[in-house]
Amino acid sequence: MHLIEHMVFKGTSSRTAREIALTFDRLGAEVDAYTTKEYTAYTVKALPEVLLDAFDLLVEMVTRPAFPETELIKEKNVILEEIRAAEDAPDDLVHELAAAAAYGTHPLGRPVLGRRSVVRAADRACLVRLHRRFYRPERTVAVLAGAVSAAAIEKAAARLAAFGEAGAGRAPAGEIQGPDGETGPPAPETGSAASGRANGPAFEVAPTADGADAPAPEEEPKEPPFAGGRRHRTRRELEQGHLVLVYPGLRAGHPDGPSWAVLNRLLGGSMAARLFQRIREDEGLVYDIYSYTAAFRDSGYLAVYAAMHPERAARVEALIAEEIRALIERGPGEEELEAAKRTLIAGYAFDLESTEARLERLAREAIYLGRHPDPETVMARYRAVSTDAVRKLAHRLLRPVGRAWVGPAVAGAERGGASWAARRDARRVRD
Template sequence: MSRTRRSSFPAARRGVPSPGLARAASGTARAVTRTLSDDPLGGTVRRTVLPSGLRVLTEAIPAMRSVSFGIWVAVGSRDETGPQAGAAHFLEHLLFKGTNKRSALEISSEIEAVGGETNAFTTKEYTCYYARVLDEDLPLAIDVMCDLVADSVLAPADVETERGVILEEIAMHDDEPGDEVHDLFARAVYGDHPLGRLISGTEETVTPMTRRQIQSFYRRRYTAPQIVIAAAGNLDHAAVVKLVRQALRGTPLDTDAAAPAAHRPATPAVRTKPAATLVEPKETEQAHVILGCPGIDRTDERRFALGVLNNVLGGGMSSRLFQEIREQRGLAYSVYSYASQYADSGLFAVYAGCAPGKVDEVLDLTRAELQRVAATGITEAELARGKGMSKGSFVLGLEDTGSRMSRLAKGELLYGNLMPVDELLARVDAVTLDDVNGLAADLLARPMSLAVVGPFDESAFAAR
């Protein structure tokens, strides 16, 4: 298992059905289906809202012989209270352990018997369960995945078994300083806010967590209006909807009592800390450092300019930081920048892994480059290259059914609408030099937090 604001869109565009849309004139609950697009780079995209509020989106791609099917739930680690930290991730593990119809072995063996694959991952704002199968085996995948998400038994013995597995996962994560430094940086920026916590929770929160607590979290959070089902590949939309309804019949998700789909934030508003430095002393051969600041949220109109800026600064081998730190000076094997965006906040950061004795030089060069771009901006040539990278990576990322399925679900779950491919490319094309340089002047001038994992005393960076 992988761990990885309220929308400003009008209700109709967000895809949140009004009570009138969910019911026929006679008052009888019914499903509502719309065609969202006939994308020239893909297939027909359709969306059905069931009477329960659960949403089903599909993209029909007849040229494929496979289908990716995912169940996405609008709950992640930011929805947990302090004592619950790790509950969403714990639940992700447990749902594969058995339902009222299937044992854990049957869940895995039924999919593997047809050459399919299943997995799941938890993030800070959502959880996803997915399967990839041959098109002819889609009915089986729908039945199995809907069963485990809607009707898991959470047996006490399984809770104890998975507790041990998760504690081992946490220990393994602690042995990966290149991963640990990202969590340390999130804590430097967000502190005790849920966005600053580990998705997996900690040994201190996972060890005492009870089945009753997990069961309560499951039934309160996994409700129909919070769930988006998405599928992409060689499929028929009406057939998928029919199979989903059959698979959910008689489960807690089979209801006509729809509530409006909630959009973020449903959890405490984000509070970023003043710039901080956190050091995790660890005897490693390489030091891992992240320098960065609070960024922008996912609905900020500047997000397209941010993608271009990120590409120019540290998004590839031609980027400024890669050329300066690795190619010209040989100070690090890995150096890159990245942006993380949430409903009401975000991060922008630069990561580098280098010899402990080179950390000061790497940080000095990084700070100097960020300050230079904040003060003087980027060039027209860099703008063109950054836009080309954004467009190319997006389109190339749609070459398989899994990425297309994810695009459907994230569009609905996180934005409330699906932006057509052509519109997204046009939005990138529309980014101007002034857009990027204005964002750089704002973003890169913000106070920077620093996270370091390596063989250092905690006071080594006190003055930095």
């Protein structure tokens, strides 16, 4: 899918890659794209008077890619260089290894950039099959945010639906299906923003010699099991070691999501968090340490990253376990809890003032929730998080399910000590 993202910019049935670039430039528009573990996003930023023209071009790129063979050869080399660059950056590589350690062979454990062998083997026929399978109206979420009028939203929906021939059983051309199944031009949110699932004609790409696969039926998401593995990459030239510990988390949209966000903030989500204060400020054992969460359609995790001298790895890991144990046994203090909640509420409010942040939030809500929660409701849920809720979540989830290390070979640093294996195995017995 990452290769398709690159190739979408390399021309359509009526425009070359150069013509696409020049047209966006003449419009004064900024176009971008990125691929995640579960979706690919294509974005365009333009002034209101040319937004629909920029939107038209973006839709043409996404729905009518030509996938020219000459460009494919060059772009495969570009991605291979991306992979090499990522592997040369230990603080990037360790996170990919951590996901692989946690999820094993499940797709969530695979790198977004792809594997060299897969990239080298990809051909045009493969891209066409994947495009026809996944780039379909019912799998597409269109989002507009910023200085956008209701009339512009209606026109954008109609233009998106106008690409291709109308399919049987789909909404009429010019309509967009909202998150609750209603059709018709979507009403904008406060601040002129709206989203919906396109539900019109099929997107097309030039056929291959042997035809293309029919779209596969949708499957209900199944929570992937955690592998509980360990991955390490010995890099003798490095003086610093990079460690990531992975713990089970919550899927996107889970009812306990606000409590989970507060727990992450308390543990390692800021410079005031417990891990940073104890291990970096008080003990001086690490160059950097933090925690973060990743949420997917049917799974999620929390990860703790630390960068340190390799000989300090065992001590750092023991202190991480100690701070987690304290949260499990006693929970956060009232003042600490309130500060974490205020910070999360402020961050959410600040994001409402950013067009880019609103755009991404609306898209993720449409994909994972099928609705757009009222901002006041979201902030109220943060305010309602209690000490007991955080402590119970920590008790239920903070048991390691994956470990990754990138750095010099040091006894105990690569594979973790007996304490890591004991905590992992204790979780297996408990589950």
